[in-house]
Amino acid sequence: MSMVANCSSDPLRIRKLRMLATAGLSSYIYHIMPQRRSHPPTNNHCLKNVADQQKHRSGSRWNPTREQLKELEEIYKRGTRTPPAHQIQLIAAELRRYGRIEGKNVFYWFQNHKARERQRLRRQLEADSPPENSNRQDLGAVLTPT
Amino acid sequence: MSMVANCSSDPLRIRKLRMLATAGLSSYIYHIMPQRRSHPPTNNHCLKNVADQQKHRSGSRWNPTREQLKELEEIYKRGTRTPPAHQIQLIAAELRRYGRIEGKNVFYWFQNHKARERQRLRRQLEADSPPENSNRQDLGAVLTPT
DNA sequence: GCAAATTAATGATTTATTCAAG
DNA sequence: CTTGAATAAATCATTAATTTGC
Numbered sequence: 159m160s161m162v163a164n165c166s167s168d169p170l171r172i173r174k175l176r177m178l179a180t181a182g183l184s185s186y187i188y189h190i191m192p193q194r195r196s197h198p199p200t201n202n203h204c205l206k207n208v209a210d211q212q213k214h215r216s217g218s219r220w221n222p223t224r225e226q227l228k229e230l231e232e233i234y235k236r237g238t239r240t241p242p243a244h245q246i247q248l249i250a251a252e253l254r255r256y257g258r259i260e261g262k263n264v265f266y267w268f269q270n271h272k273a274r275e276r277q278r279l280r281r282q283l284e285a286d287s288p289p290e291n292s293n294r295q296d297l298g299a300v301l302t303p304t
Numbered sequence: 305m306s307m308v309a310n311c312s313s314d315p316l317r318i319r320k321l322r323m324l325a326t327a328g329l330s331s332y333i334y335h336i337m338p339q340r341r342s343h344p345p346t347n348n349h350c351l352k353n354v355a356d357q358q359k360h361r362s363g364s365r366w367n368p369t370r371e372q373l374k375e376l377e378e379i380y381k382r383g384t385r386t387p388p389a390h391q392i393q394l395i396a397a398e399l400r401r402y403g404r405i406e407g408k409n410v411f412y413w414f415q416n417h418k419a420r421e422r423q424r425l426r427r428q429l430e431a432d433s434p435p436e437n438s439n440r441q442d443l444g445a446v447l448t449p450t
Numbered sequence: 451g452c453a454a455a456t457t458a459a460t461g462a463t464t465t466a467t468t469c470a471a472g
Numbered sequence: 473c474t475t476g477a478a479t480a481a482a483t484c485a486t487t488a489a490t491t492t493g494c
Binding site: 364365367386415418419422423 | 480
């Protein structure tokens with residue numbers, strides 16, 4: 159009894175893997191997220207081990223713990239961007255120490271973190287660059303009474 | 305007579321600008337802070353144009369006027385976070401209406417305001433989330449069925 | 451009430467990152 | 473792999489609040 163989280167076996171998200179399907183990553187991604195997000199609000203159609211859910215209310219969506227986030231950022235800072243499957247497993251296992259977490263969460267976290275950082279940088283560059291004839295030179299002149 | 309604020313012409317902080325000394329903002333920052341903080345306690349060795357100083361005494365460190373602060377916060381509230389050089393110039397010019405202010409002051413103000421808002425928010429969130437600790441080893445089996 | 455002493459805010463610098471161009 | 477551009481985070485330093493002894 160218990161321990162059954164299989165919910166109609168979602169049709170693995172293979173479509174979206176086309177972009178990553180070149181290197182060894184593909185297969186690993188395939189394995190990593192065998193089930194799609196399946197908790198719209200709080201409806202349990204299938205049986206699910208609710209007891210295992212952390213204090214984090216409901217089992218709708220993973221939310222990183224302080225410690226988890228800290229470690230993830232640490233790993234990221236050390237250069238990891240798109241960890242291979244085995245490393246994802248290791249990380250997830252390690253972080254499970256601090257609370258509920260799955261491999262797919264780690265995977266998504268890295269994806270999102272990387273993407274958002276790039277996005278942030280891009281927006282900044284865009285905002286900072288004047289239309290065209292940027293006269294940064296005279297800027298100094300104005301900014302400082304010389 | 306009067307109008308001389310030159311105090312031994314501080315040796316521009318070039319050393320530390322190596323990282324920024326190439327283009328764009330860099331040169332502008334270079335121009336922006338020609339003199340380092342140079343008012344230890346309250347000693348005036350050199351003559352200084354006090355008349356030009358706003359009601360705010362001394363010229364050691366910029367201190368926003370009530371009006372200046374109000375406008376800055378207004379601009380911030382409207383979404384501006386890292387204004388581009390030209391906008392900094394505009395803001396500074398506008399605020400000069402209320403008292404002494406330079407581009408670098410605007411620049412620093414936004415930097416600090418943004419950073420400290422984030423900081424406050426983070427501390428809040430951190431304070432709100434409880435210690436949170438628990439090991440659910442068995443979870444792994446369910447969550448990542450290999 | 452009022453300064454000296456202490457603490458809280460915040461302006462200004464320095465350091466450590468990020469992505470991506472070369 | 474190295475380096476340029478540009479912060480944002482961390483830190484330093486000074487000013488304003490405030491507390492305290494008289």
